[in-house]
Amino acid sequence: MSKETIEEHLKKQGLTRRDFLKLSGMLAVAAGFKFDVPEATAGGAVARRARGYSADRRVLKAMETRPRVPVIWLEFSDCAGCTEAISRSNSPTLGNLVLNTLTIEYHETLSAAAGFQAEQAKQDAMAKYAGQYILVVEGAIPVAEGGIHCTIGGRTALDILKEAAAGAAAIIATGNCAAYGGLPRAKPNPTDAKGVWELVTDKPVVNIPGCPAIPEATTGTIAHFVLFGALPELDALGRPKPFYGVTVHDRCLRRPFYEAGKFAGSYDDEGARKGWCLYKLGCKGPTTYNACASIKWDSGLSFPIQSGHPCLGCSEPNFWDGGGFYQGQSAPLERPEVTAVAAAAAVGAAAGVGTALINRSNKKAHGGEK
Amino acid sequence: MTWQSALEFARGPLFYGALLFFIAGMLYRLVTVVALGWSKDRVPDKGSKAGGVVRSFLKGILIWPFIPWVKNTFSRNPLIYIGGGLFHLGLFVTILLGTPHMLVWKSLLGFGWPTLPLPVVDWLAVGGIIGMLILLVHRRINPVLRLISGPAEYLAWLVVFVPMVTGYMMTHHLFFRYEVLYTFHMFSVDFLLIWIPLSRISHFMFYFFSRAIHGQQFGKRGVRV
Structure with a gap:
C-alpha cells in the first residue's frame, strides 16, 4: 500500500487547506457518517462536545493519517450504467475524488489502457496490493455452462471474480446486477446469473443495489472504508444502513x-x-x-x-x-x-357432483323421500 | 429468507394456489348444496315468487339493515347488530372501495373502478375492527354464545381479524416495517382464501342463496317483507 496519506496526495494535486476542510465535511455527509457520542452533563446542563468528536473532524483526521486505498473495479454482465452514474456524480465530483484522484487502479470503462496492457495493470495492482485493495464489482456473474456467457480476455467472469476476490480486503457490489443478479437474472434467467455475495462467501461483501446504484452511495461506502478501514453497518440484504436505512x-x-x-x-x-x-x-x-x-x-x-x-x-x-x-x-x-381458473372450477364442480351422487345413493339406501 | 422473499412467496405462488383452491372449494360447496334436492311444490302460489326475491334482496340488504328498529336482531341484541353491522360494512367497503384492494381486483379482472378517499375507508375499517372486537367480547360474555362456540368459531374470527388489523397497520406504517406487515397481511389473506370454503365463512356466498329462497317463499305465500 502506498505510504502517502490522502492529505499528502491531495496537497500534491494542488488542494488548499481550506478546500481540504470543505472536502472533509462533504465526505462526512456524503458517507452518511453518524457518530454517537454519549452526552456529558455538568450541573444539569449539557456540556459542549469536544471538537474532535464532530463527524467532519473525524474525517479530517482520518484523511490526514490514513494511507490511500487502491480500488479495482470489475465489470461483468452489466450495462456500465453504474459507472455512467458515478462519472456524473455530485460536483465537484465526489466520484472523481474517491475513484480517480484517490484510489482507482483498474476500471475497464474509465482506464486509458486497453487489452493486454489493462489486464497486466490489473494483475500488477492485485499482486502489489494483495489483501489491501477494495474490489468493486458491477454486473451479474453468469454461472450456467461453466460461466461462458460472460468472458473477458478469454476468461470467465466467475474465474476473474474469484481471482480478484481472493486478494481483496473488502468487496463492494454496485448496482442491482452485482448485488442480486438484477436484469440478467430476470426470468427465465438463461445464463443463471448470480449476485457477488452468492459466489464469494469468505469475504465481506457490501451491496449497493440500484439501477443504477446511487453514485454517492457507492463512493460514500468506498470513502468509509478508505477513511476508517472498516465497512459501514449493513442490513439483512448486505446494504449499508446509512443509505438504505x-x-x-x-x-x-x-x-x-x-x-x-x-x-x-x-x-x-x-x-x-x-x-x-x-x-x-x-x-x-x-x-x-x-x-x-x-x-x-x-x-x-x-x-x-x-x-x-x-x-x-x-x-x-x-x-x-x-x-x-x-x-x-x-x-x-x-x-x-382463464384456463387455470376454469380447471379449478371444473375440479371443484366435479368433486361436488361426485359427493352429490354419493349423497343421493346414501339417501336412497336409507329410504329417503322420493 | 428475507421478508422480501417471504412476501414474494405470499404474493406469488401461495396467493395463486390459494385463489385456485378458493374457486374450486366454493364450487364444490355450491354444487353439493344445490344438489341436495328440492322438495316438490304442491301448493298454488298466493303471490309472485320473483317479486318476493327482488323485495328480499332490495329491502333485506339495502334498506332494513340500516333501519335498526325494524330488525328483531337489534331489539333483541343490539350488540350483535351494531358489531356485526360495523364489521360487515367496514370489511366490504375496504375490500371493494379501498384503492389498494381495487388494484387487486383490477389485476385479476382486467378492469378497475373509482375508489373512496382513504380517510373515509379508514374510518370504516376502524369501525370494522372495533365491530370485530365487540363481537369477540360478546361471544365470550354471552352465556349461550359461549356454550355454542368452539375452536372453529374462534379460528374463523381470527382468520378474518388478522388481515384487517395488519392491513390497517400497514396503511399507517404502525409498529413494524411495511414489508413485514405486508407479508403477514398476505399470508393471512392466503390462509383466509383457503379457509373460507372449509368453514362457515362461506356464508358470504350462501347468504345470497338463502336470501333468494326465503324471498321466494315469502313471495309465494304473499308475505310482505
Whole structure:
C-alpha cells in the first residue's frame, strides 16, 4: 500500500487547506457518517462536545493519517450504467475524488489502457496490493455452462471474480446486477446469473443495489472504508444502513398525498399534474429501501418520483420479476390464466357432483323421500 | 429468507394456489348444496315468487339493515347488530372501495373502478375492527354464545381479524416495517382464501342463496317483507 496519506496526495494535486476542510465535511455527509457520542452533563446542563468528536473532524483526521486505498473495479454482465452514474456524480465530483484522484487502479470503462496492457495493470495492482485493495464489482456473474456467457480476455467472469476476490480486503457490489443478479437474472434467467455475495462467501461483501446504484452511495461506502478501514453497518440484504436505512416512501415528497389518499390515476390526469401520489401507477416506494428521495440524482436535482414516474423498486432483489412496473403494488404477482381458473372450477364442480351422487345413493339406501 | 422473499412467496405462488383452491372449494360447496334436492311444490302460489326475491334482496340488504328498529336482531341484541353491522360494512367497503384492494381486483379482472378517499375507508375499517372486537367480547360474555362456540368459531374470527388489523397497520406504517406487515397481511389473506370454503365463512356466498329462497317463499305465500 502506498505510504502517502490522502492529505499528502491531495496537497500534491494542488488542494488548499481550506478546500481540504470543505472536502472533509462533504465526505462526512456524503458517507452518511453518524457518530454517537454519549452526552456529558455538568450541573444539569449539557456540556459542549469536544471538537474532535464532530463527524467532519473525524474525517479530517482520518484523511490526514490514513494511507490511500487502491480500488479495482470489475465489470461483468452489466450495462456500465453504474459507472455512467458515478462519472456524473455530485460536483465537484465526489466520484472523481474517491475513484480517480484517490484510489482507482483498474476500471475497464474509465482506464486509458486497453487489452493486454489493462489486464497486466490489473494483475500488477492485485499482486502489489494483495489483501489491501477494495474490489468493486458491477454486473451479474453468469454461472450456467461453466460461466461462458460472460468472458473477458478469454476468461470467465466467475474465474476473474474469484481471482480478484481472493486478494481483496473488502468487496463492494454496485448496482442491482452485482448485488442480486438484477436484469440478467430476470426470468427465465438463461445464463443463471448470480449476485457477488452468492459466489464469494469468505469475504465481506457490501451491496449497493440500484439501477443504477446511487453514485454517492457507492463512493460514500468506498470513502468509509478508505477513511476508517472498516465497512459501514449493513442490513439483512448486505446494504449499508446509512443509505438504505429507510424506504423511498418514508422520505418521499409525495407522501402527504398518500396519507390523504390522493392518487394520480394515469400519467396525464389532474392528479398527475398536481403531483399526487403514484401508488396506483405501480410505485414500489413503500417496500424499497434506498436514498433516492433524500440524496436524489444529478446533484440533488430530482429523482424518478419527483419527475412523475413511480419507483420500480430497483434496490430490492428480483425487482424485474416483482410484479408489473405499472401495476399497483397491492396486486398479486401472478394472475391466474382463464384456463387455470376454469380447471379449478371444473375440479371443484366435479368433486361436488361426485359427493352429490354419493349423497343421493346414501339417501336412497336409507329410504329417503322420493 | 428475507421478508422480501417471504412476501414474494405470499404474493406469488401461495396467493395463486390459494385463489385456485378458493374457486374450486366454493364450487364444490355450491354444487353439493344445490344438489341436495328440492322438495316438490304442491301448493298454488298466493303471490309472485320473483317479486318476493327482488323485495328480499332490495329491502333485506339495502334498506332494513340500516333501519335498526325494524330488525328483531337489534331489539333483541343490539350488540350483535351494531358489531356485526360495523364489521360487515367496514370489511366490504375496504375490500371493494379501498384503492389498494381495487388494484387487486383490477389485476385479476382486467378492469378497475373509482375508489373512496382513504380517510373515509379508514374510518370504516376502524369501525370494522372495533365491530370485530365487540363481537369477540360478546361471544365470550354471552352465556349461550359461549356454550355454542368452539375452536372453529374462534379460528374463523381470527382468520378474518388478522388481515384487517395488519392491513390497517400497514396503511399507517404502525409498529413494524411495511414489508413485514405486508407479508403477514398476505399470508393471512392466503390462509383466509383457503379457509373460507372449509368453514362457515362461506356464508358470504350462501347468504345470497338463502336470501333468494326465503324471498321466494315469502313471495309465494304473499308475505310482505
